[in-house]
Amino acid sequence: MHSSVAPAGQAFARLRSLWQRWFLWLLLAMLVLVLLATVVWLAGRHEAEQMQVVLDHDTADALSELRGGLQRNAQSLNALLTETANAKRWPEMEATSQLRAHREWLRLEWRDAQLRLLAATDTPYRMRLFEQDARGAMQSDIALACTAASKLSAPAYSPSHYVSNSAGNGLEVLEICLPSEAGGYLVATYSLRDTLTELVGPTLRRGQEVIFSEPDGTRLASVGVARRTGNRVFTSQQLLDLPGVTLMFRVDGWRSEPDLFPNLLTALVTAVSIALVSVLVLLARDTRRRLKAERELADTLAFRKAMEDSVITGLRARDLQGRITYVNPAFCAMVGFTPEELIGTVEAPYWPTELAHEYQQRQDMRIGGSVPPRNGFESVYMRKDGARFPVLIFEAPLINAQGLQTGWMSAFVDLSEQRRIEEISRASQERLQASARLATVGEMASLLSHELTQPLAAIASYATGSLNLLGGQTDGASAELSMAMRRIGEQAERAGQVIRSVHDFVRRRDRTREPVAPQVLLDAVMPLVRLQAQKLGVRIDIVLEPALPQVLCDRTLVEQVLLNLTRNAMQAMDQPTITERVLLLRVASVPGRADPAPEARRWLEFAVADIGSGIDDAVARRLFTPFFTTRTDGMGLGLSLCRTVVEQHGGALLFEPNRPRGTVFRFTLPAIVIAPFELPAPALAADA
Structure with missing residues (x-):
């Protein structure tokens, strides 16, 4: 039983192998016969169509x-x-x-x-x-x-x-x-x-x-x-x-009827068919070798593609005419353009508009044979959204299998993160230096306040003793001398208060705030302001709304803020080209922030305006930075300290251009309101 089944299976296997071997040849022979019949039929049809075309043309001419x-x-x-x-x-x-x-x-x-x-x-x-x-x-x-x-x-x-x-x-x-x-x-x-x-x-x-x-x-x-x-x-x-x-x-x-005219054609087609079969056999062998080589090449390309897609370095290839022929995903992510938008372009869309001409010249030099530096060079590229970013570029020639240069390969490293880290480091260094200087200033302020307290107390004592000695005299010279001594004592006491306030400010101690009328704050600084105004030829205009509430503040520090802003304003007008020098001091309630409820918080705005040359954009960005100053004799701490004092009171110190020229500094302070009030029309008071 088993012996009879085995030969049958072997015969079936041989028949199947023989069929598989000759099936393609039979199919090819049938295709050749069909091709020959089709060629003969097409030749007869072509002749008939040509006859019909000639007849149509003759008929049209005869008509x-x-x-x-x-x-x-x-x-x-x-x-x-x-x-x-x-x-x-x-x-x-x-x-x-x-x-x-x-x-x-x-x-x-x-x-x-x-x-x-x-x-x-x-x-x-x-x-x-x-x-x-x-x-x-x-x-x-x-x-x-x-x-x-x-x-x-x-x-x-x-x-x-x-x-x-x-x-x-x-x-x-x-x-x-x-x-x-x-x-x-x-x-x-x-x-x-x-x-x-x-x-x-x-x-x-x-x-x-x-x-x-x-x-x-x-x-x-x-x-x-x-x-x-x-x-x-x-x-x-x-x-x-x-x-x-x-x-x-x-x-x-x-x-x-058309003859089977191509007897010659039939023989020719048959010979070509036999030659075609022979060529197909040879091509089959060559195809097997090529398929093996293509599989190996595909594996190599897939491996290289995986490597190119995994790196974070941007890669770009250009031919000898400067056209982009290849970009990897990292480069596309870097510039924000798709490969379809980049491949084939000469003037790259990621070149900044203002630098496109320079980059084109550099590319022409590279195409002309200029050797790029081996350590690379830095450049600036533009993302699709218009943002600029720095890159480090390394370039090398592309050499084909025949040893001929076909273009250039470039590698790009995005320096944006490196620049950001460098900027953060630089800013940190500047903050550390500023903190160190502020600490030094604080120590100096504490030392000066301690050292100046006794001389100021002695000045006040001498002024009091002099007043006691002059107390019984009533002539004119003695009266004026007594007035001078009282002024000396008042300013010495004020200097002591300033030193104590600065000492408390530096030590960050709780300072005493009290209700103060805006007029009182102005009156306290006006004697010193008038002295400098007379020296510089400045006219002082004061605009004070009537029935203003009191402000809750540290009187000494706010007076120093007013004094610092007025001095800066007068110094801004100390220029030969400015003939009319006017300093405007205005105090008013903040519009739009008044609440009719009695318990609501109110704000008063103090404004100091000059008609100087104004502040340009470069200075405005760093105006409140500690130790930044535009004067050779300045320390750069005045406006920074003024802003800190105002913000500690809950207000804000701002500035804006004056019209037609100059600058206006405004700061707000909290007001004390006991009952609702109505603001009448503003009144103008001038003091020169």
């Missing part, structure tokens, strides 16, 4: 020639009509001459306006076809043609009709009617068969049949060679549209 002949005949008839109308008689000799020249005409007739026959001349080449009484005025074909000619004021044709003769034969004819301006008609009778003979070239009739037929296919007249048995018919037909009648002009060509 054009026929139309031209009919038009020339109409012109000849028009000349005869003119001569007849001018002579008022029928020119028999001229009509006979025309009939001799145009054999397609059978008869020429002259008729009056009622289509009655006045005169007629028959062709000399045929026996008379028409009887006199058979061509009356009521003949329908002539009537139709002449009626159409009258409407068109041009020659018109009648429908074709059959005319028999006495011998029992007949002809298919049609008439052309020409109207006369003087009244009457000239009628010419055409023989359709003679028209084909005379007006169609003999070459078209040779080996073909030329036919006049109705549009429905009814044959009217024909000339040429009749169809032979065993031939293939090629037909071409076109409409002959004449005024009053439409005929079909048809040409039937007789051609023998």
Whole structure:
């Protein structure tokens, strides 16, 4: 049992192997046979199509020639009509001459306006076809043609009709009617068969049949060679549209069936097919080797692609004309453009507009053979959203397998994060340095406050002692001296308060705040402000709204803020080009922040305005930075300390351009409101 199954299985395996081996060859042989039959069939079809094209072209030329002949005949008839109308008689000799020249005409007739026959001349080449009484005025074909000619004021044709003769034969004819301006008609009778003979070239009739037929296919007249048995018919037909009648002009060509002409072609196709099979065998072997090499190459390319996609360094390749041929995903993510937007471009879209010309020159130098630096070079690129970012570029030539340079490969490192870290480090260093300087200033302020307290106390004591010594004297000099001593004592006490406030401010101790009227704050600083204003020639204008509430503040520190801002304003106007120097001090309630509720918090705004040269943008960005100053003798701490004092009171210190020139510094302080109040119209007080 087992011995009989094994040979059967082996035979089946051999048959399957044999079938698999020869299946493709059988399929190829069948395809070659189909190809050969298709080529022969296409050759015959091509020949038939060529014959049909030639016949269509000949038919169109013959129809054009026929139309031209009919038009020339109409012109000849028009000349005869003119001569007849001018002579008022029928020119028999001229009509006979025309009939001799145009054999397609059978008869020429002259008729009056009622289509009655006045005169007629028959062709000399045929026996008379028409009887006199058979061509009356009521003949329908002539009537139709002449009626159409009258409407068109041009020659018109009648429908074709059959005319028999006495011998029992007949002809298919049609008439052309020409109207006369003087009244009457000239009628010419055409023989359709003679028209084909005379007006169609003999070459078209040779080996073909030329036919006049109705549009429905009814044959009217024909000339040429009749169809032979065993031939293939090629037909071409076109409409002959004449005024009053439409005929079909048809040409039937007789051609023998195309031979299996390519006996040579068949042998050639067979030889080519055998050669094709041989080439396919060789190609199959070569294809196996190529498939193996392609698989290895695909693995290598996939490995390289994975490496290129995983790196964070941008890669870009350019050819020798500067066109981008390759970019990796890291480069696309770096500049924000897709590979489709970059590949093929010469002037890259990631070049900044202001640097595009410079980069183009650098690229031209690189294409010209300039060697890039080995350690790379820095540049600035632009992302798709317009943001600029620094990059470090390394370039190397691209060399192909033949050792020829095909372009340049560039590697890009985005330096944005490195620059950001460097900027953070630099800012941290600056903050540390500023903190160290502030600590030093704090220590100096503490030391100065400690060292100056005793001399100021001594000054106050000496002033008090001097007042005691002058207490009993009443003359004028003694009174003035007593006033000076009191002023010295007051300023010494004020200096002590300032030193104590600065000491508390530096040590960040809780400072005592008290309600103070805005007028009192201004009065406290005005003596010192007036002294500097008189020295610099500045006029001081004070605008103080009436019925203003008191502010809750550290009086000494706020007075120092006012004093610092007024001094800065007057120094800003200390320029030779400024002739009119005006300092404006204004105190008002903040508009839009007043709440009618009694318990609501109110704010007062203090403004110091000058008409100096103003503050430019570069200075404005760093105006409140500690230790930044535009004066050679300044420390750069005044405005920074003023802003800190105002913000510790809960307010804000701002500045803005003055109109028409100058700068306005504004700061707000919290007000104490006991009851609601209404603000009357502002009053202006001037103090110079």
